[in-house]
Amino acid sequence: MDDSSERENHEKDEEEYWQLCVAAHTCGVSVYQSIYGEKIPCMTSSYTGNAWLRELMDIDTNPERFYQMFRMDRIVFNNLMNDLVTRYGLKGTRNIDVAEMLGLFLHILGHNIGNRLAQERFQHSGETISRLFSLVLDKVCEMGANLIQPSDRQFKEVPKKIRNNTRFFPQFKDCIGAIDGTHIPAVVPTSEQLRFIGRKGIPTQNVMAVCNFNMEFTYVWAGWEGTAHDTRIFYEAIRRHDLQFPHPPKGKYYLVDAGYPNPTGYLGPYKEVRYHLPEFQRGPQPTGYKEVFNRAHSSLRSEIERAFGVLKKKWKILKGMPSYPYTKQVKIVIATMALHNYIRRNALNDTHFARVDLDPNLYTIDPDNVNGEGNASNDDVASDMACLRDQIAMHL
Structure with missing residues (x-):
């Protein structure tokens, strides 16, 4: 190939190169204009x-x-x-x-x-x-x-649920509420998931709550990782003054399940004996004073399980928490409980509460509650609570 032919090819290649450059630049300007220069409004619906x-x-x-x-x-x-x-x-x-x-x-x-x-x-x-x-x-x-606190921290009045029911009065006249925990799905970084993955195999936050016998939450401590044991959360709550836990006055007590210890003021069921209401509904009538006590105890304590059931039925966000920062996820739990109490106290006939008022067995077992039972040591039962339990059982 002679020099003239080589020069012509070179000039042709150079011309094609510059044509491509101009085309790319034009395309880039067009894209830029479509994004930043001629932006089409998005939220334009008249049905706001x-x-x-x-x-x-x-x-x-x-x-x-x-x-x-x-x-x-x-x-x-x-x-x-x-x-x-x-x-x-x-x-x-x-x-x-x-x-x-x-x-x-x-x-x-x-x-x-x-x-x-x-x-x-x-x-x-x-x-x-x-x-x-x-x-x-x-x-x-x-x-x-x-x-989210008791209306009366002295708990002077006997709850209506107990006072107006011969199944519970006068044996449980000094009972002021129930304590339990529930697990809410959590979204946390991969590096922290090990602390949050409990028995369900997904990250959760363990939430401890206290409930009165009108299905109102009177205390909540949210934010614990899913692997935290109920006993640890319980003792932290009742021992730390800054958490403002509503301690039972002398002679009063809360109901707890078998997964919690029973120091003075906290009454649990007899262990290794039938306890949950469905067990009594499916099986024979209770035999012996321990089963009689456990059925009454379970019937009263299930008030908090029904409260958890209403809470999760009403607020679907608690079934699948979005990927908010964890502190925001904790706030959401507290906010839904605040709304739960507000509706309970102000609504004349709320649909979700009405259903459970008509059918007390609707949420007797919280399906999302993965708290283990029977893990608290028998040594954690105070002697006065053991005596009180026997007295109530004999009277029943």
């Missing part, structure tokens, strides 16, 4: 979250629609909104009022919808959804500090 909420709040709309979406009736929703505003300082923004903020928060908790679905339903950006959820979450947790 505010419009949707207002439709559901209209008195002509079937109230069941509102209840299903926000897990409480309209009256309770309005009362809750007013309390959060007047007592806890919740404020709307320039474009979003408090009603929509609360509706968004309850819809996410009740149906465990992700951020993208919330964006589409409420027509706000992902950043706005996340910010509003966190804002309401903090206010509801603040409210929980006042709601």
Whole structure:
């Protein structure tokens, strides 16, 4: 090949190269323009979250629609909104009022919808959804500090459930509540999962709670890793003054299951004897004073299992926690318990509570409770509690 032909080929290659460069540059500018220069608005639906909420709040709309979406009736929703505003300082923004903020928060908790679905339903950006959820979450947790505690720390009155039932009165007249734990699915980094994976094979947080006999939570300690034993959490709770545990006054006591120790003020069942209500329902009538006591004990203590059942049935987020920071996951547990108490005290006829009031056996066993039973040492039973247990059993 002569020099002229080689020069022509070189010039041709150089021209093709520059054509490719120009094409690539043009394509790059076009892509940049489509992303940053000519951005098409995303949340443009005229049926905004505010419009949707207002439709559901209209008195002509079937109230069941509102209840299903926000897990409480309209009256309770309005009362809750007013309390959060007047007592806890919740404020709307320039474009979003408090009603929509609360509706968004309850819809996410009740149906465990992700951020993208919330964006589409409420027509706000992902950043706005996340910010509003966190804002309401903090206010509801603040409210929980006042709601999740006994109304009377001296426990002077005998609970109605006991006072009005000859099965329990007067034998259990000094009983003030029940203690139990439950496990909530948790999302944690891989490096920390070993501490959180318990018997169910998935990461969970172990939550200890105290419940009165109206299915209201009077104490909660959330955030423990799933492998933490109930006994360890229990002793931490009752021994640390900063945790403000509602200790039973002298002569009063809580009911605990066989997985807990029985120091003074905490009464457990007889071990190695039938205990759970389904065991008595499927089998013969109780024989002997120990089985008679255990059936009565289980019937009373199952109040907290029913409370856990209502809590998880109402707030689906507790069945599959999103990948929030762990501290936020703990706050969600506390917030749902605060809402649980608020609804119990303010709703005239809440659907979830009504079902369990009509059928006391509906949640007698918490299906997500993986706490082991029978692991506490028999040496952890105080002599006075052992005597009290025998006395009640003989009277029964």
